[in-house]
Amino acid sequence: MTPRIEVFELVVRYGDTTAVDRVSFAIAPGELVTLLGPSGCGKTTTLRAIAGLETPTSGAISLNGSPVWTTKRAIPAEKRGVSMVFQSYAIWPHMTVFENVAYGLRVRGTSAADIKSNVARVLDMVQMGAYADRPSSALSGGQQQRVAVARAIAFSPTVVLFDEPLSNLDAKLRAEMRVELRELQRRLDITSLYVTHDQEEALAISDRVIVMSGGRIEQIGSPEDIYNRPVSRFVADFVGSANMIEGRVVSTDPLVFETKAGVRIRAAAGSPHSTTLALRSSYIHLRPDETNQIAGTIHRRMFHGDFIQYVIDWPDGQLIVRRPPTELLEEGSAITVSFAPDYCVLL
Amino acid sequence: MRDLRVWIVPILVVVVGALVLYPLAFLITESFNVGDPQIFPPEAWGAGNYLELIEEPRVIGNTLLVASIATVLAVLFGFIQAWILTRTMIPGRERLERLMELPYYMTPLIGALAWGVLLGPKTGLGNQAWHLIGFSGDFFNIYSPQGIAWVMALFEGTVAFVMISASMKSMDPSLEESSRVLGAGKLRTALRITLPMVAPGVLSATIFVFAEMLGSFAAAFVLGIPGRFYVVTTAIWESTLSYPPDYGHAAAMGLSLSGAMVITLGIARLIMRHGSYATITGKAFRPRAMEVGALRYPLMGIAWGYIIVAVILPLGALTLTSFQKFATVIIPQMQFTLANYETAFSLGSIGPAFANSMILGVSVATIGVPIIGVLAWIIYRSTMPGRVLMEYVMMIPQAVPRLVFGLGLLWAWINIPIPLYGTLWLLGIAYFTVFLPLGLRTIAGVVLQVDKSLEECARVCGASWTQQMRTVTLPLLRPGLVAAWLLIFIASVRELGVSVFLMGPNSKVIAPSIVSSWLSASSELSAAMALLQTVMVFIAVAIMFRVARSVTGTPG
Numbered sequence: 001m002t003p004r005i006e007v008f009e010l011v012v013r014y015g016d017t018t019a020v021d022r023v024s025f026a027i028a029p030g031e032l033v034t035l036l037g038p039s040g041c042g043k044t045t046t047l048r049a050i051a052g053l054e055t056p057t058s059g060a061i062s063l064n065g066s067p068v069w070t071t072k073r074a075i076p077a078e079k080r081g082v083s084m085v086f087q088s089y090a091i092w093p094h095m096t097v098f099e100n101v102a103y104g105l106r107v108r109g110t111s112a113a114d115i116k117s118n119v120a121r122v123l124d125m126v127q128m129g130a131y132a133d134r135p136s137s138a139l140s141g142g143q144q145q146r147v148a149v150a151r152a153i154a155f156s157p158t159v160v161l162f163d164e165p166l167s168n169l170d171a172k173l174r175a176e177m178r179v180e181l182r183e184l185q186r187r188l189d190i191t192s193l194y195v196t197h198d199q200e201e202a203l204a205i206s207d208r209v210i211v212m213s214g215g216r217i218e219q220i221g222s223p224e225d226i227y228n229r230p231v232s233r234f235v236a237d238f239v240g241s242a243n244m245i246e247g248r249v250v251s252t253d254p255l256v257f258e259t260k261a262g263v264r265i266r267a268a269a270g271s272p273h274s275t276t277l278a279l280r281s282s283y284i285h286l287r288p289d290e291t292n293q294i295a296g297t298i299h300r301r302m303f304h305g306d307f308i309q310y311v312i313d314w315p316d317g318q319l320i321v322r323r324p325p326t327e328l329l330e331e332g333s334a335i336t337v338s339f340a341p342d343y344c345v346l347l
Numbered sequence: 348m349r350d351l352r353v354w355i356v357p358i359l360v361v362v363v364g365a366l367v368l369y370p371l372a373f374l375i376t377e378s379f380n381v382g383d384p385q386i387f388p389p390e391a392w393g394a395g396n397y398l399e400l401i402e403e404p405r406v407i408g409n410t411l412l413v414a415s416i417a418t419v420l421a422v423l424f425g426f427i428q429a430w431i432l433t434r435t436m437i438p439g440r441e442r443l444e445r446l447m448e449l450p451y452y453m454t455p456l457i458g459a460l461a462w463g464v465l466l467g468p469k470t471g472l473g474n475q476a477w478h479l480i481g482f483s484g485d486f487f488n489i490y491s492p493q494g495i496a497w498v499m500a501l502f503e504g505t506v507a508f509v510m511i512s513a514s515m516k517s518m519d520p521s522l523e524e525s526s527r528v529l530g531a532g533k534l535r536t537a538l539r540i541t542l543p544m545v546a547p548g549v550l551s552a553t554i555f556v557f558a559e560m561l562g563s564f565a566a567a568f569v570l571g572i573p574g575r576f577y578v579v580t581t582a583i584w585e586s587t588l589s590y591p592p593d594y595g596h597a598a599a600m601g602l603s604l605s606g607a608m609v610i611t612l613g614i615a616r617l618i619m620r621h622g623s624y625a626t627i628t629g630k631a632f633r634p635r636a637m638e639v640g641a642l643r644y645p646l647m648g649i650a651w652g653y654i655i656v657a658v659i660l661p662l663g664a665l666t667l668t669s670f671q672k673f674a675t676v677i678i679p680q681m682q683f684t685l686a687n688y689e690t691a692f693s694l695g696s697i698g699p700a701f702a703n704s705m706i707l708g709v710s711v712a713t714i715g716v717p718i719i720g721v722l723a724w725i726i727y728r729s730t731m732p733g734r735v736l737m738e739y740v741m742m743i744p745q746a747v748p749r750l751v752f753g754l755g756l757l758w759a760w761i762n763i764p765i766p767l768y769g770t771l772w773l774l775g776i777a778y779f780t781v782f783l784p785l786g787l788r789t790i791a792g793v794v795l796q797v798d799k800s801l802e803e804c805a806r807v808c809g810a811s812w813t814q815q816m817r818t819v820t821l822p823l824l825r826p827g828l829v830a831a832w833l834l835i836f837i838a839s840v841r842e843l844g845v846s847v848f849l850m851g852p853n854s855k856v857i858a859p860s861i862v863s864s865w866l867s868a869s870s871e872l873s874a875a876m877a878l879l880q881t882v883m884v885f886i887a888v889a890i891m892f893r894v895a896r897s898v899t900g901t902p903g
Contacts, residue, residue: 053803077806090804094822103818104808155809 002065004029004159004191005050010059012045019045021215022059032185032192036202037212038238043195046212047161050193051084052077064158078107083157087164089148091136097123097147098132104155122150125184142173149181153188160185162194166201178205199239203227211235227280233347236278243284243319245277249346257346261315265292270346283343284321286310286329290338301331312337359722360737366780367743370755377758378598383591396599410578413496413567414560420500421560422553425507428653432508433515436636437647443654445892450657451505452884454841456858457877458498459569460865461661462489464668464874472664490574498566501657503559507552514548551619558611562604562748564844565858569865579604580750584847587754594758601751609746662881669875687875697864697876700855703771705883707856708839711778712832718779719786720828724820726787727794728802738787745784749844752781757848769851777845782838786831793827826894833891837884 003026012020020042027033035043048054050061052068052075061069063082068075083104092100101119110118123129126146131139136147145165152160165181166174182205185192196202202209203223211218211226211234219231230236233244247259249272257265257277265277286298296314308327312319312335319337329335378396380389400407431437432444466473466489477486488494522544526536564580571581583600586593639646672682690697722741726734744752756777760768767773801823805815821828843858850859857880865873 051803051807053806076811077803078809078811080807081809082807084804084807086800086804088798088800090798090800092801092804092819092823103805103810107808107810107814151804151808161807 001028003027003062004031004064005193006060006062006065007046007050008060008062010046010049010061011057012042012049012054013057018215020049020056023212023215023217024059025210025217025220027191027193029191030189031207032182032194032205034194034196034202034206034209035212036196036199036209036239037218038197041212042215043197043212044163047084047163047193047195051082051161052080081157082159082161083152083155084161084163085148085152085165087167089141089144089165089168091139091144091147091151093135093137095136096132097128097134097136097139100136100147101132101151101154103151104157108155110155118154119150122154123147125153126150126180141168142177145169145177149184153184153190157190159191159193162192164195164197167196167198174201181205203239209239211238213238228343228345230278230345230347233276233278236345236347241281241320241322243279243281245279245316246275247277248275249273255341255346257344259316263294263315265344266341267344267346268341270344274346276347278345278347279319279339280343281309281320281322282307283339284319285338286312286321286323286327286335288336288338290340292341292344293336293338295334296337297334298329298331301329355721356725356731359718360725360733363718363722363783364737364740366776367740367783370752370759370780371743371747373759373762374598374602374751374755377594378602380595380598389595396595397603399596400600400603406577406579406582409492409576410561410580413492413499413578414557416493416496417499417503417560418553418557420496421503421556422507422511422549424500424504424653425509425511425552425556426549428504428508428650429512429515431646431650433512434636435639435643435646437639437643437650439647440636443647443650446654446658447505447508448888449505449654450502452837452888453502453658453661453881454565454884455499455502455563456565456569456841456843456861457665457881458502458657458661459495459566460861460870460873460877461665462494462498463570463865464664464870465489465660466494472667490570490576492571492576495566495570495576495578498570499560499563502566503556504653504657506559507556510552510555511545511549514545514552518544547618551615554611554615554618558608558615561611562608562750564748564750565862568843569862572866580748580844583750583754587757587848594754597754598758601748601754605747605751608748612746662878665874665878665881668871669878671871687872688879690872690875697855697860697872700857700860701879703774703855704840704857704880707771707775707778708836711775711782711839712835714775715779715782715786715835716790716828716832719783719831720790720824723787723790723794727791728799741783741787743784744781749781749842750847753777753845753848756780756845760849768849769854771854774846774849774854774856777849778835778839778842781842781845782835785838786835789831789834790824790827793824793830796827797823829894830891833887833894837887840883840887841880 300311381393381395382390
């Protein structure tokens with residue numbers, strides 16, 4: 001199948017700084033792919049280059065198999081047929097909700113009757129049907145967000161780009177909207193490229209995640225891949241909570257990693273030259289039920305509600321461990337931490 | 348559409364650049380002309396014109412004296428008003444705050460005429476009253492350095508008010524609250540927290556107002572010339588009237604004055620940028636207003652006092668005078684008449700002056716706003732090379748006193764073989780040039796407010812550049828464009844500094860006509876004309892406020 005979006009060796013430079021550095025990826029029809037990374041990593045620039053709002057320096061961008069940007073040919077934003085939800089929502093304050101949503105249909109010369117039925121349909125989809133005639137300046141943040149989504153899908157685009165659409169909402173609403181967006185995307189089978197700096201959001205809604213840093217792609221993979229098998233220290237650190245343990249590989253069969261303090265840890269796979277072992281805080285047990293077992297003491301306990309975060313003193317300093325709130329242990333008690341070799345990622 | 352943009356933009360840039368830089372170039376050349384000042388290009392070069400300035404310290408002394416007194420007064424007025432209106436709970440605070448804009452629209456010219464009527468020696472209404480209640484001599488002679496300073500201070504007081512109250516408002520109230528919570532009393536908080544936070548704002552307002560005072564013309568013109576008291580601006584005017592007109596001397600004086608203003612304004616800007624803690628966040632807070640108890644009525648009285656003295660009293664005096672039959676009103680023998688208004692509309696040269704000012708105001712605003720709009724869009728929205736330079740060039744007229752710019756324009760255009768001098772065309776071009784900064788600042792305010800993604804979204808939704816402009820950009824900019832139109836219109840109908848140089852017998856405009864009628868001692872006719880001008884301005888102001896209020900769609 002032809003990919004809906006294809007980016008090849010994309011480079012975007014502003015003067016001396018390179019915002020996007022030889023980025024390549026392809027997105028299949030119906031897929032939701034996230035560009036994840038800290039601010040300034042080039043994710044938004046990549047998205048805007050696909051939309052036609054940013055001029056690349058070199059590389060190529062294709063939509064539905066036909067090139068929309070190469071060094072020789074540039075199709076303007078309005079002719080690309082993509083749609084976009086902006087971080088600021090970009091709801092036009094001088095139009096009603098209806099006019100905002102109708103805009104894309106109107107510039108395409110859709111008949112009045114079709115505009116009416118389409119706008120009503122998408123407004124209902126985002127549960128804003130009752131607000132059609134409201135002036136858009138009187139909407140709350142969450143409502144503006146819904147209108148922005150309705151506007152982006154109203155003219156049935158093949159590709160929708162999302163530029164940190166949920167970053168201005170409060171935590172509770174953000175979690176709700178996340179579910180709704182995913183529902184909508186699945187239901188309408190919209191190919192989506194989604195930019196966010198929120199790793200939790202990226203893991204939750206994506207089919208695949210592209211982790212970016214300093215203008216380059218660090219890793220492309222399913223959310224589970226990214227979380228369980230990070231390929232670099234950056235990915236392990238940026239996505240989820242992980243302990244970084246320094247040391248070296250002392251044996252390859254079986255694979256054994258020795259920490260600086262001399263603790264030996266069995267790992268399942270990885271390069272014999274690696275000097276860092278990444279270990280997710282959620283995969284550490286505070287009982288001796290896994291292969292790797294080390295003695296430690298509970299230094300601090302913080303109750304977070306959905307989980308308890310423990311700071312454990314162990315020979316190499318401190319380990320962060322997350323346990324379900326049912327496993328309540330006292331500060332100062334001696335325990336044995338244990339974890340499976342499968343979750344020890346050598347970087 | 349792209350082709351259009353490719354052509355229009357460079358043309359606008361070149362034309363606007365030339366309009367600003369060409370007169371300045373002439374001014375600079377002329378200031379080094381030590382040969383016959385009437386001949387261009389100069390036959391002899393030298394710094395003689397500048398050296399003459401040093402030998403003549405009296406005018407500079409006068410200017411500094413008037414500007415200093417006026418600055419102290421204006422900042423005092425502005426500070427008191429700002430403190431009362433932002434920090435105390437007095438009744439009717441919002442209304443007073445809105446009224447504080449009015450003195451600005453009064454102009455120093457109107458103020459000077461009105462105070463001439465009120466406190467002119469012997470005949471001034473105030474001085475007559477002083478006599479009637481049994482005192483001898485004059486209560487106050489407005490035709491004096493102090494009088495000029497008083498009129499200018501009433502006008503600039505509003506400017507100081509706006510700047511100082513902005514720095515008071517932008518102060519986060521929690522800064523004071525935390526001082527109180529940590530145990531400091533009201534007084535200690537005021538001295539240790541509030542004052543240091545507000546001080547940079549007050550200081551930069553002081554310097555800014557001082558710079559404006561250096562270049563001001565109208566009050567010194569109306570109130571200084573009869574007593575042969577000259578400041579730099581009026582001295583420039585005088586030396587162009589002498590025979591032969593000493594343009595070289597005038598140009599040197601004007602450029603030195605501009606230099607002094609640029610330096611002072613630069614200092615004000617530096618202080619504002621580096622010294623001000625209060626404006627860092629750029630957020631507007633509503634600082635907690637103090638409960639002032641029984642003091643609230645005296646404070647309200649003080650706040651109203653400024654409005655009364657700066658607006659109501661002068662307008663009242665002008666109104667009274669405008670209905671009088673004789674130039675010098677003797678209070679017990681008043682004779683009312685409408686004749687002055689009839690004259691104002693009918694008299695050979697005055698009727699056309701009103702018509703000309705209207706034509707100029709409407710056409711300069713109508714042609715200027717789209718051009719400045721496009722330039723503002725290029726400067727603040729495009730990535731075109733040279734747009735920063737463009738912004739600087741467009742802001743230059745701001746730093747050159749009108750009168751000096753008028754001199755440059757005069758000199759520049761009489762030396763061009765295009766017969767524009769003495770026509771409305773030249774006045775139109777001149778107005779457009781000197782109002783570039785005003786228009787650019789007003790439109791820029793809105794352009795910067797409109798989030799870029801609002802336009803981008805239209806493109807992504809499938810709108811072409813023209814569609815985007817028509818459906819999104821222009822509607823969003825409309826309030827700013829309307830405001831710019833009205834502000835340029837207002838500025839045009841009351842323009843004096845440039846007009847006095849460029850007005851010809853067939854292209855008379857209001858403000859200089861009012862002045863010449865005043866100087867030929869018909870104060871009752873001048874009063875009528877001044878009032879008519881004020882009415883025109885206030886109508887435009889009223890429309891502007893209406894438009895500003897009806898616009899609900901300001902993006903947040």
